[in-house]
Amino acid sequence: MATKPKRNYLNLKKKVEVIKTAEKNQGMSIRELAEQFDCGRTQIAKIIKDKEFILSLYESNASSIRVLTSKTYGRQSEYADVNKSLYDWYILACSKNIFPMGPQLAEKARQIATCLGKHDFKGSNGC
Numbered sequence: 001m002a003t004k005p006k007r008n009y010l011n012l013k014k015k016v017e018v019i020k021t022a023e024k025n026q027g028m029s030i031r032e033l034a035e036q037f038d039c040g041r042t043q044i045a046k047i048i049k050d051k052e053f054i055l056s057l058y059e060s061n062a063s064s065i066r067v068l069t070s071k072t073y074g075r076q077s078e079y080a081d082v083n084k085s086l087y088d089w090y091i092l093a094c095s096k097n098i099f100p101m102g103p104q105l106a107e108k109a110r111q112i113a114t115c116l117g118k119h120d121f122k123g124s125n126g127c
Contacts, residue, residue, distance in 0.1 A: 008039040010047070016058045018044060019051045079121055085112045 010018065018037055022028060030048070034041045047054060077083060086109045093100055100108065106123030113121030 008037075010037060010039055010043065012054070012058055015047050015054050018047050019054065022048055079113065079118060081116055082109055082113045082118060082121060085116070 014037065018033060021036070022033060030041050030044045033044045037044070086105065089108060089112070090100065090105070109123040110121060113119075113123075
């Protein structure tokens, strides 16, 4: 029985290397790039497809941004402004030794959404 190959996640610096290698060697296939960088063909294809975005992140020195650790980097939620405001409020509350949890966060998110005019927002526990 064959074993599954280990998944190898490429960080931002490696992704830029993939892009530069692909541009330098125009005839190199996605399969060859995947073998060279020890990762999957799908990951290489996505990197090449999103090269402008990846290069702009790299140039803006965004490697420490939390967004890059997500598999959905670059995607924005419909309620990104609510999320950002809630996060800012949460940091402020924690700095005052108040640690809001589940229902309190959902209620505050609904309040923020209402203030921002997002009347169709429904706070949830993330499920």
